[in-house]
Structures are given as C-alpha cells and as structure tokens.
Amino acid sequence: MSTPDKNIVIIIRSPPHSTLNAFEALRTAAGLTDHRLRILWAGDGVYSALDSVDQRLTATLLADLPHLVDGFYADAESLRVRGLENAKLLPHVKILSKPEVNTMITDAQVTLSF
Numbered sequence: 001m002s003t004p005d006k007n008i009v010i011i012i013r014s015p016p017h018s019t020l021n022a023f024e025a026l027r028t029a030a031g032l033t034d035h036r037l038r039i040l041w042a043g044d045g046v047y048s049a050l051d052s053v054d055q056r057l058t059a060t061l062l063a064d065l066p067h068l069v070d071g072f073y074a075d076a077e078s079l080r081v082r083g084l085e086n087a088k089l090l091p092h093v094k095i096l097s098k099p100e101v102n103t104m105i106t107d108a109q110v111t112l113s114f
Helices: 021-030 043-049 059-067 076-081 098-107
Strands: 007-012 036-041 071-075 093-096 110-113
Touching (some): 007 021, 021 036, 076 093, 076 098, 093 098
Parallel strands (some): 036 071, 071 093
C-alpha cells in the first residue's frame, strides 16, 4: 500500500438544513481516499453530526466513509456553545478540544471548508 499523498482536513461548517454543503463535503471526501483525510464538524456544521438529523442524502456516504478516512471529529466548543455537548452524535465521531482542533488544522497540508 502506498503512503498518502496529502494530509487533508475537510471542515463542515454549514448547517444541514440550509445548504447541500455537508453532502458535498462528504461526496468530496469519498473522492479523496488516496490521501490522509479527516472530517471535522465545526460551527453550525455540528448539527450535521447529530445522530437525530435527517441523513437521507448522506446515509450511504456516512456508512462507507469510516472505512476510507482517518476519522470523523466534532469541535467540542461548537457543541458546547449550541448546547449540544450531551447530544448523541453519529457513530465514529470523536469530540476534539479546541487545542486538538487547532493542531489538526495546522498540521494539514490542505484544508477544505464547506
């Protein structure tokens, strides 16, 4: 197996109810599997990481991507500010502190924001 070409972080900042950005971010991720890829939900994007949110568009991608990416993450501060710190998140989503989020983004060679 070859080594990944780039260290990429896809940040989903848009809420699930106003745009297709979360879907497009996951669709983009599905095409970048030759890279070290991590997906981060932050800002209003954390609503897309909730287990209770309608996933009709993203269900297939969310089922396949855990086997193709290096991880799913949610920003703890974004969850806290929105009163979601105890909400049930999608499977495989790990909550990161602000310093951990900053390190992930700083260490990335490419950052894509949706």
